[in-house]
Amino acid sequence: MSFIFHKKNEEEIILSIQDHWIILVKPVFLIISGVVLFLFMTYLAVLLKPTSAFLGLAALFFGTVFLGLCVHFFFIFLLHWEISALVFTTKRIIDLRFFPYVEDDVVHTEIVTINEIEKRKRGILQNLLNYGEVIVIVPGKSGSVEFHNVPHPGRIANFIENIKLGRTVEKKDFERLKPSFSKKFEFLNPDKKDE
Numbered sequence: 001m002s003f004i005f006h007k008k009n010e011e012e013i014i015l016s017i018q019d020h021w022i023i024l025v026k027p028v029f030l031i032i033s034g035v036v037l038f039l040f041m042t043y044l045a046v047l048l049k050p051t052s053a054f055l056g057l058a059a060l061f062f063g064t065v066f067l068g069l070c071v072h073f074f075f076i077f078l079l080h081w082e083i084s085a086l087v088f089t090t091k092r093i094i095d096l097r098f099f100p101y102v103e104d105d106v107v108h109t110e111i112v113t114i115n116e117i118e119k120r121k122r123g124i125l126q127n128l129l130n131y132g133e134v135i136v137i138v139p140g141k142s143g144s145v146e147f148h149n150v151p152h153p154g155r156i157a158n159f160i161e162n163i164k165l166g167r168t169v170e171k172k173d174f175e176r177l178k179p180s181f182s183k184k185f186e187f188l189n190p191d192k193k194d195e
Contacts, residue, residue, distance in 0.1 A: 015088045015159070019081060019149040020131035027077035034070025038063040076100050086147055086156075090163065093136070095147060109145050111164050113138050119153040136160070 041063025048056035080099045087094040095107040114136050121132035132153040137144045150156055 011089050011091045013087060013089050014163070017086050017151065017156070019084060020129065020151045021081075022125070022129055022131060023149050024077065024081055027074045030077075031070050031074040034067045034074075038067040041066075086150065088159065088163065093145075093147075093160065095145070107145060109136060109138060111160070113140060114160070114164055115139050117157050117160050117164075119157040121153060134160070 041059045045056040045060040048059060076099070083096070083098040085096045087096065091111060093109045093111065095105070095109070097103055097105040116137040118135040118137070119132060120135065121127050126132045131149055131151050134147045134150050134153050134156050135144050136147070
């Protein structure tokens with residue numbers, strides 16, 4: 001099946017970003033703990049084999065199942081990080097959230113409807129690693145639209161403000177953002193030529 005993407009009112013994708021890499025710390029810790037528990041259960045199985053082969057096999061089975069679950073959830077978190085993105089076009093902000101089995105959300109926010117933009121970095125870790133939240137207040141929606149774990153939230157808030165005010169995004173501004181963010185949605189712009 002193939003999809004054809006048409007430009008709507010000359011709408012172009014400007015930038016796409018992923019969540020900050022800090023969200024991968026939990027799955028990495030999970031897989032390390034799974035490997036450690038598997039090694040411990042293997043050692044326990046070797047120790048229990050002379051006295052009770054059944055207990056040794058049960059410990060080995062439990063360790064293997066736990067390691068398999070840890071690897072499974074590690075790849076689920078990795079898939080979530082890779083697929084979920086924040087896409088900026090000339091007209092909209094599109095928040096793609098995907099977590100297998102649990103979440104599959106797409107939120108479109110028209111840039112012209114944005115009333116206020118806030119950025120939040122709370123705590124030592126967020127300030128040290130430069131990630132946080134960008135909150136967009138839209139009058140038509142209940143409350144606000146929040147984008148969590150955004151890398152460089154100050155730059156992103158300024159970027160949204162520039163697009164909203166109709167300022168042209170200078171090449172130097174985009175080049176400053178480009179090393180920080182992925183370009184994985186550029187295939188949606190077939191007319192865009194590589195420089």
